[in-house]
Amino acid sequence: MNKREFIKKSLAGTIAGAVLATTDTFGQKVSQKKADPFKLGMAGYTFVHFKLDQALEMMRKVDVRYLCIKDFHLPFTSTPEEIKAFHETLAQSNVTGYAVGPIYMKTRADIDNGFEYAKRVGVKLIVGIPLHEDLEYLSDKCKEYDFHYAIHNHGPEDKLYPDATSVYSRIKHLDKRLGLCFDIGHNLRYGKDPIADIARYHDRIFDLHLKNITSASAEGKTCELSRGVIDIQGLIRVLRKVKYSGMCSLEYEKDMKDPLAGIAESVGYYKGVVDSI
Template sequence: MSQSKKNRRDFVKKSIFGAVGGVVLAGSNLKAETLPFAKPAELKLAFAGYTFVHFKLKEAIEMIQKVDVNYLCIKDFHLPMDSTDAEIAAFHKRLADANIKGYAVGPIYSKTQEAIDKAFDYAKRVGVDMIVGIPRIEDLSYLDSKVKEYNIRFAIHNHGPEDKLYPNATVIMSHIKDLDDRIGMCFDIGHNMRDGHDPVADIKKYKNRIFDLHLKNVSAAKAEGKTIELGRGVIDIPAVVKMLAKTNYTGHLAMEYEKDMKDPMAGIAESVGYYRGVVDALG
């Protein structure tokens, strides 16, 4: 990391954590507890591509760089599923030039088996080992055959009480528990909370099948809850981080910021600064 980037990161962490995080953390029972890993960086902070749905790739990269995050789950509005090999290579170069790695693709909605085929072909050509997606329940046995064929993991995304297929982690697990262990979940802690389920308890319970995590906070533990800045909601983010560490989580924490989506930079910076302040305070 360049000195200018380090200075910017330190400024974001200190100023935002001091203004927001310190107040919130005071009520989170942090004490002097130490996380069971050597370096905070071992928890890989990322962005869910949907955060930047209103922005072209160039603008998304610039925002990601401003908060010194190095991982992105790729959405198809930035890299279409019918992209050529040359376009995929150019996309990866643009990310690499910004010190960003695309680690997965999705979420991808798959309403037919043919759509599942296309998702796996896309992931293989993009060169990632995980798809975040939403398949039909009746296609789960077909999905099981595809993860075996491609050796690409599939993480089913929960979308809260409005989602008739996968509202929470418990429902996902009930459908996949007997399937290939390369089928797991992209655990959205915000939607899980809006559906009345405790994200900390579910991280502990389903740790072996959580491949990816959408990091966010919500204004209320009910369907009407809205995504807000990471340190301002009803989810105990320090407890989430502690449980991820205790369960030796090795996936990404993909921040999905859905407030002020056409002008998200202030909320993104506050949320990233809060998260880093939490990690610093814990470990």
């Protein structure tokens, strides 16, 4: 074989390989999977026992690139220079801060301060827990700032917002930028079906705390995403069905002083489910 023939055959093989890569064994075209509109992130509370650089190192190891910012990593009193440095630190790890919170807001001054904090940080989503009597005021704040505010449900121990229905029933008539940070684990601990509630309230769910629990009861404990009673495949299917476009932030609350193995297992399981269905 001379040099010219060798080059021709090499080119032909390359082209054939490219064609085969887009077909199955029967010669049919294999459709490229469309990316989901929702992304995997991390809830900052997961890292309550760790400094920012340690949290970012764990996120790098599991390749998760979105973080809901907690005040123990970026205090409410942070200066513009400190906020700039914080974002630069995140960027070095290819991480984006997409929201702040959860923030407990027990007064209207807390609400005012929370919105100003989010504005300085440069995000347009606040996760928080306000009082019932301040919801009208909160709705007006969402209009004023053009921010989304997501109320977090916390299960049976939470007298304000134990489940998704307790949030939605109080905000459904208010500004549509006021909605839910839907914690699926706490919702099930309160005896409510998280998959059904996503279908029911999806238009007002702006953030989702992703976790699994050991039993559908108040005594249920958080666990690795693959080991609990919540049907994660069913969860992904309903998110796709309703075209959810917010964040799915893993909130890992088991072994919180040594969480990396559980985070890695949960992230791997999530990505495997997303890729397989």
